[in-house]
Amino acid sequence: xxxxxxxxxxxxxxxxxxxxxxxxxxxxxxxxxxxxxxxxxxxxxxxxxxxxxxxxxxxxxxxxxxxxxxxxxxxxxxxxxxxxxxxxxxxxxxxxxxxxxxxxxxxxxxxxxxxxxxxxxxxxxxxxxxxxxxxxxxxxxxxxxxxxxxxxxxxxxxxxxxxxxxxxxxxxxxxxxxxxxxxxxxxxxxxxxxxxxxxxxxxxxxxxxxxxxxxxxxxxxxxxxxxxxxxxxxxxxxxxxxxxxxxxxxxxxxxxxxxxxxxxxxxxxxxxxxxxxxxxxxxxxxxxxxxxxxxxxxxxxxxxxxxxxxxxxxxxxxxxxxxxxxxxxxxxxxxxxxxxxxxxxxxxxxxxxxxxxxxxxxxxxxxxxxxxxxxxxxxxxxxxxxxxxxxxxxxxxxxxxxxxxxxxxxxxxxxxxxxxxxxxxxxxxxxxxxxxxxxxxxxxxxxxxxxxxxxxxxxxxxxxxxxxxxxxxxxxxxxxxxxxxxxxxxxx
Amino acid sequence: xxxxxxxxxxxxxxxxxxxxxxxxxxxxxxxxxxxxxxxxxxxxxxxxxxxxxxxxxxxxxxxxxxxxxxxxxxxxxxxxxxxxxxxxxxxxxxxxxxxxxxxxxxxxxxxxxxxxxxxxxxxxxxxxxxxxxxxxxxxxxxxxxxxxxxxxxxxxxxxxxxxxxxx
Numbered sequence: 001x002x003x004x005x006x007x008x009x010x011x012x013x014x015x016x017x018x019x020x021x022x023x024x025x026x027x028x029x030x031x032x033x034x035x036x037x038x039x040x041x042x043x044x045x046x047x048x049x050x051x052x053x054x055x056x057x058x059x060x061x062x063x064x065x066x067x068x069x070x071x072x073x074x075x076x077x078x079x080x081x082x083x084x085x086x087x088x089x090x091x092x093x094x095x096x097x098x099x100x101x102x103x104x105x106x107x108x109x110x111x112x113x114x115x116x117x118x119x120x121x122x123x124x125x126x127x128x129x130x131x132x133x134x135x136x137x138x139x140x141x142x143x144x145x146x147x148x149x150x151x152x153x154x155x156x157x158x159x160x161x162x163x164x165x166x167x168x169x170x171x172x173x174x175x176x177x178x179x180x181x182x183x184x185x186x187x188x189x190x191x192x193x194x195x196x197x198x199x200x201x202x203x204x205x206x207x208x209x210x211x212x213x214x215x216x217x218x219x220x221x222x223x224x225x226x227x228x229x230x231x232x233x234x235x236x237x238x239x240x241x242x243x244x245x246x247x248x249x250x251x252x253x254x255x256x257x258x259x260x261x262x263x264x265x266x267x268x269x270x271x272x273x274x275x276x277x278x279x280x281x282x283x284x285x286x287x288x289x290x291x292x293x294x295x296x297x298x299x300x301x302x303x304x305x306x307x308x309x310x311x312x313x314x315x316x317x318x319x320x321x322x323x324x325x326x327x328x329x330x331x332x333x334x335x336x337x338x339x340x341x342x343x344x345x346x347x348x349x350x351x352x353x354x355x356x357x358x359x360x361x362x363x364x365x366x367x368x369x370x371x372x373x374x375x376x377x378x379x380x381x382x383x384x385x386x387x388x389x390x391x392x393x394x395x396x397x398x399x400x401x402x403x404x405x406x407x408x409x410x411x412x413x414x415x416x417x418x419x420x421x422x423x424x425x426x427x428x429x430x431x432x433x434x435x436x437x438x439x440x441x442x443x444x445x446x447x448x449x450x451x452x453x454x455x456x457x458x459x460x461x462x463x464x465x466x467x468x469x470x471x472x473x474x475x476x477x478x479x480x481x482x483x484x485x486x487x488x489x490x491x492x
Numbered sequence: 493x494x495x496x497x498x499x500x501x502x503x504x505x506x507x508x509x510x511x512x513x514x515x516x517x518x519x520x521x522x523x524x525x526x527x528x529x530x531x532x533x534x535x536x537x538x539x540x541x542x543x544x545x546x547x548x549x550x551x552x553x554x555x556x557x558x559x560x561x562x563x564x565x566x567x568x569x570x571x572x573x574x575x576x577x578x579x580x581x582x583x584x585x586x587x588x589x590x591x592x593x594x595x596x597x598x599x600x601x602x603x604x605x606x607x608x609x610x611x612x613x614x615x616x617x618x619x620x621x622x623x624x625x626x627x628x629x630x631x632x633x634x635x636x637x638x639x640x641x642x643x644x645x646x647x648x649x650x651x652x653x654x655x656x657x658x659x
Contacts, residue, residue, distance in 0.1 A: 424563075455520075478515075
């Protein structure tokens with residue numbers, strides 16, 4: 001059955017390359033778009049055709065919907081895959097694509113809008129039996145507030161209604177502490193924000209970030225592809241993700257996945273989406289948001305289910321519906337993904353730039369490397385700092401961890417600082433190996449995860465190897481005849 | 493004879509103590525026996541104190557980078573580099589260590605600043621960060637303005653010592 005004759009990929013980097021691989025496998029002609037700065041990027045070389053987007057700044061070019069739709073017209077592409085980021089969750093773009101008679105490989109504009117609105121999506125979730133973190137807002141009267149707060153259950157977090165930035169926040173663990181802390185929070189709210197009203201919400205301690213991959217046909221039929229654990233985050237961005245979530249009781253997993261399907265089905269969700277939840281140590285979970293696109297971390301789901309999610313996206317966009325019923329989707333083993341970023345973990349994860357002087361890619365059983373980088377390529381500040389994703393799959397989580405560790409050792413990126421060493425320290429950490437994960441993990445173990453001291457035998461060998469790379473040192477060590485060397489010493 | 497490399501904030505000396513029968517190198521007071529087994533264009537194999545190390549190496553005009561046993565090491569080359577910018581070293585010029593765009597300036601020429609005071613907020617690779625004063629001083633000049641793009645190494649702000657202060 002014919003899907004599309006030609007598809008345009010409106011993205012760059014690793015995700016553009018990843019989508020192009022599936023297009024090639026399906027025998028669909030591909031069109032890449034690129035900004036001048038990306039003219040030598042791998043996605044341009046991989047596609048059958050490439051159209052240059054003009055614009056003063058590179059990221060702006062990939063956001064230029066008119067140029068992208070025009071590129072479809074000029075090449076005859078019939079559908080657009082937006083990847084993630086850029087225009088992937090832009091309802092106006094989805095509308096414009098469909099108005100141009102093209103297929104948008106993603107959900108409809110109305111659903112993108114609904115899920116893109118924090119307040120509306122939360123109300124929608126609550127209205128369809130999906131748990132949201134309980135909270136109460138103090139109204140003008142303020143009388144019933146304490147009783148309503150107690151009804152939520154402890155521990156509670158009390159914040160200023162008008163506030164932000166953590167000012168005036170109080171953690172309250174029992175009724176005895178409540179009245180006093182509420183009064184204190186009110187006075188602080190009044191002082192900081194000029195508005196004394198406060199609100200209380202359930203505090204989730206040691207929260208885990210659990211998300212469910214779903215796929216819908218747009219007619220209320222939705223399947224899930226189980227969950228991913230994405231609790232390891234720095235600067236509120238994920239860096240290590242895995243499927244399935246370790247140490248998650250089966251009954252709880254079923255409830256979380258069912259909630260995600262309920263939400264997507266209620267929205268008549270079409271195409272791939274991810275429902276994100278926060279999970280507390282007490283087993284309570286709450287809706288965070290729904291991402292109406294393919295996620296960065298989708299490969300871990302593909303590795304454990306054996307299903308190409310991009311192919312399914314294309315089939316749904318071509319009107320073929322879902323290829324699977326729920327019972328056919330099964331999990332085999334465990335998969336873990338690391339995001340390799342150009343950044344300096346020891347300097348507060350500051351993004352780094354430079355030119356990739358040397359690149360060694362890992363290989364081996366169960367190893368997948370989704371990259372969009374080449375040796376000699378410049379890493380510029382124009383885009384996100386993520387260079388590639390390394391994914392390891394194994395029959396058990398312990399096997400996946402072992403394979404990931406070996407693959408991280410094999411990988412080398414020189415010329416640009418990266419978080420490779422930091423990722424390896426995470427993967428080797430006992431708490432990671434036993435799957436004791438929560439969003440505070442990297443902060444809690446910051447000391448263990450910091451760079452080791454420079455006096456180890458490996459550090460000394462590295463220093464000597466560096467010196468031996470320099471002609472000046474080689475001349476001293478080997479090159480200059482002895483008498484001259486001695487004179488050199490005197491001169492010094 | 494010694495050869496120096498910069499490792500992080502430290503300058504490390506490798507002293508050549510003997511060349512025969514084996515290369516003997518002193519580093520931070522300890523002597524190491526070194527045998528070079530392979531010297532490739534971007535890889536190496538060494539025996540240091542009887543242990544074998546195989547790794548990758550890249551060399552640029554200012555840095556030597558090593559990947560060894562799952563660890564990355566960056567060394568700055570010092571040999572032959574003359575005229576180190578002493579004004580930068582004393583903090584009189586605050587430079588950008590990566591290219592980016594200025595989001596906001598928090599100070600103005602003539603203002604007195606204390607160490608750690610915010611000078612400018614810059615954005616690089618979609619992340620914002622604050623450049624702070626490395627030392628106390630008076631702002632001599634702000635070389636950038638909001639929305640101005642700059643390259644790595646560009647001078648953002650010049651500081652002069654506060655009047656009467658000993659340098």
